Amino acid sequence: MVALGDGLRSPQQVSGEVALKASNVRKVYRSRGNPPVEALRDLSLSVTKGQRVAILGRNGAGKTTFLKIASTLLMPTSGEVSIFSMDVIKNPEMVRPYIAVVPQEGKPFYHLTPREQVYTYLLTRGFSKETAKSRADTVLTQMGLAESADRLSVTLSGGQQQRTMVATVLATEAPLMFLDEPTLGMDPFARRSVWDALRELTRQGSTILLTTHYLDEAESLSHRVYIVDRGKIVAEGTSDELKRKVGGTIRVTLKGQRGLTETFAPFGHCISSDDALHIITEPDRVSEILTLALKKGLSTTVGPVTLEEAFLKLVGGSIEDEI
Amino acid sequence: MKSSFLTRWKGLGAFAATETRVQFHEYLSIASSILVQVIFIFFMWLLAPRSLLPFALVGSTVFSAFVIGERILDEAAYIRIDHKLNELYHASPMSPESYFLGMGLGVLAAYMPPMVFLVGMANWVHPFTVSAALVLLGALIGVWAFAASLGYALSTLFKDMRAIWPYATLIFNLFGVLPPVFYPLYIFPAALQPVALVMPPSAAAALVMHTLNLLSLSTGEVVLAALSIIVETLAIFLFTVYWARRFSRER
Numbered sequence: 001m002v003a004l005g006d007g008l009r010s011p012q013q014v015s016g017e018v019a020l021k022a023s024n025v026r027k028v029y030r031s032r033g034n035p036p037v038e039a040l041r042d043l044s045l046s047v048t049k050g051q052r053v054a055i056l057g058r059n060g061a062g063k064t065t066f067l068k069i070a071s072t073l074l075m076p077t078s079g080e081v082s083i084f085s086m087d088v089i090k091n092p093e094m095v096r097p098y099i100a101v102v103p104q105e106g107k108p109f110y111h112l113t114p115r116e117q118v119y120t121y122l123l124t125r126g127f128s129k130e131t132a133k134s135r136a137d138t139v140l141t142q143m144g145l146a147e148s149a150d151r152l153s154v155t156l157s158g159g160q161q162q163r164t165m166v167a168t169v170l171a172t173e174a175p176l177m178f179l180d181e182p183t184l185g186m187d188p189f190a191r192r193s194v195w196d197a198l199r200e201l202t203r204q205g206s207t208i209l210l211t212t213h214y215l216d217e218a219e220s221l222s223h224r225v226y227i228v229d230r231g232k233i234v235a236e237g238t239s240d241e242l243k244r245k246v247g248g249t250i251r252v253t254l255k256g257q258r259g260l261t262e263t264f265a266p267f268g269h270c271i272s273s274d275d276a277l278h279i280i281t282e283p284d285r286v287s288e289i290l291t292l293a294l295k296k297g298l299s300t301t302v303g304p305v306t307l308e309e310a311f312l313k314l315v316g317g318s319i320e321d322e323i
Numbered sequence: 324m325k326s327s328f329l330t331r332w333k334g335l336g337a338f339a340a341t342e343t344r345v346q347f348h349e350y351l352s353i354a355s356s357i358l359v360q361v362i363f364i365f366f367m368w369l370l371a372p373r374s375l376l377p378f379a380l381v382g383s384t385v386f387s388a389f390v391i392g393e394r395i396l397d398e399a400a401y402i403r404i405d406h407k408l409n410e411l412y413h414a415s416p417m418s419p420e421s422y423f424l425g426m427g428l429g430v431l432a433a434y435m436p437p438m439v440f441l442v443g444m445a446n447w448v449h450p451f452t453v454s455a456a457l458v459l460l461g462a463l464i465g466v467w468a469f470a471a472s473l474g475y476a477l478s479t480l481f482k483d484m485r486a487i488w489p490y491a492t493l494i495f496n497l498f499g500v501l502p503p504v505f506y507p508l509y510i511f512p513a514a515l516q517p518v519a520l521v522m523p524p525s526a527a528a529a530l531v532m533h534t535l536n537l538l539s540l541s542t543g544e545v546v547l548a549a550l551s552i553i554v555e556t557l558a559i560f561l562f563t564v565y566w567a568r569r570f571s572r573e574r
Contacts, residue, residue, distance in 0.1 A: 068410075068573070071410075071414045072413070072414055072571075072572060073410055073413060073414055073571075073572055073573065074572060074573045075572055075573065075574050092571075092572060093418070096413075096414060096415055096416055097415075097416040099414055099415075100411075100414065100415065101410055101411060101414040102411075103407040103408075103410035103411060104407070105407065106406060106407040106408060106410065106411060107405065107406040107407070107408075108406070108408075109341070109345050109402075109406070109408065110406075111344075111345045111346075111348035111349065112341070112344060112345060116344065120337065120338075120340070120341040120344065121341075121411070121412075123334075123337035123340075123341075124334040124337040124338045124341065124412065124415065124417045124421075124425075125334065125415050125416055125417065126333060126334065126416055152348070165411075168411065169411070172415075178414070
């Protein structure tokens with residue numbers, strides 16, 4: 001066990017149960033010649049220490065704006081944010097040793113290798129050379145970057161560069177980590193290695209707040225999910241709690257049949273998406289729906305309700321839609 | 324108070340070393356950083372009386388310090404706009420002023436060898452006295468700090484890399500090529516000479532040339548040049564430290 005240097009913060013050094021608390025955060029972007037844009041509208045949320053929390057929303061919903069405000073990178077127009085009971089708005093410098101951020105679509109230094117990127121970043125945060133080296137080795141292996149750890153980042157794929165960024169931040173083992181779309185552009189295997197690393201970090205006491213528009217990521221990774229739309233939180237809870245809000249446990253999807261809502265409405269709650277009609281129902285109604293669908297010659301799939309249906313119902317549109 | 328001051332610069336050395344490591348991969352860029360100076364010296368050797376060669380050599384060292392400082396304009400903007408690494412470093416214990424100065428010092432360290440080569444050339448053609456060497460050192464530090472501060476502050480104003488290029492060229496020519504940096508102050512139009520003495524690069528060049536007895540400045544001109552470098556550099560450096568702190572959190 002290597003001791004941390006002066007000024008470094010580990011999850012064990014923070015007290016209290018609440019890692020992050022935001023109250024009525026509002027952000028209005030103003031630029032000359034353009035009408036003001038209200039990106040956040042009285043957003044409030046709370047993140048418990050040691051949890052993985054996802055903010056889910058469409059592009060332009062306000063996820064990144066909130067993450068930047070909470071991570072001391074952007075001033076809100078009004079509202080309060082605290083991290084481990086420290087005021088983020090008034091004392092950003094006090095907060096910064098406790099946090100680390102993966103920026104959205106950030107890239108490592110092209111002329112550093114992943115190993116150099118992680119190692120030098122840890123040095124700038126005050127870690128000793130020994131700790132930085134050992135953590136860089138560990139996290140790069142964990143992220144599946146061991147073989148490419150000594151190649152210049154400019155020669156790596158976009159997914160590998162993104163993994164390097166995530167590795168850089170995870171190696172800090174900061175008490176609170178912010179990850180803005182951390183698995184964007186990664187293949188399924190890489191995404192799972194990131195998820196595993198995040199699970200391990202929360203087991204050790206770190207807290208993770210991430211934004212994503214991957215529903216499966218939010219569902220399988222998060223203890224708690226906040227769904228944000230047009231700058232407001234429209235729902236919150238565990239994945240199961242959110243799915244229960246849909247009004248059923250089984251989803252029957254009729255591909256390419258948005259117009260049959262009235263026909264299938266008696267069997268459950270109907271939600272139309274871009275190219276399908278989803279009927280949210282209970283197991284005992286499935287056979288009736290399938291019989292009717294077969295009579296009409298419709299292509300159907302059946303499965304458990306997922307966050308996708310919850311999102312569709314709560315937001316009224318697909319997560320792939322632009323706002 | 325002392326510990327607070329020290330905390331403020333935490334991470335400076337490590338970030339400077341990071342930046343140097345990054346820059347060393349662009350060795351062609353480092354080598355070409357003295358291309359303009361060498362070409363200018365060549366033309367002076369070719370076309371001007373030999374007595375003007377030491378002016379060009381001294382000027383090239385001062386100009387190099389300015390160019391190295393000014394590189395932070397591109398570097399800071401590139402890291403922020405293309406890589407978003409500013410967010411990685413700002414949301415960390417490293418202070419925003421360490422980020423700014425670390426970047427500047429890192430670039431300086433990487434680009435030092437070509438500048439040292441020019442200093443060596445200048446010393447070979449017109450050997451420095453101890454006092455001239457000290458004045459040169461002070462002048463180079465002042466000019467570099469001025470250009471680095473100006474470059475960093477300006478870099479924060481842009482959202483598109485392509486928009487930076489004309490401004491970088493403007494600064495490069497306005498402060499380095501046009502005023503009497505490579506050539507003696509007395510060739511410059513008399514009415515504009517006081518202006519040249521309040522611009523740090525030309526003021527620095529004039530001071531070093533004066534100390535080497537290449538140029539004769541009045542006491543008033545020496546005071547004006549020295550004060551210009553000190554006051555302007557200090558002012559813009561302190562402003563940039565303040566601005567770096569403010570800019571670490573967007574409004």
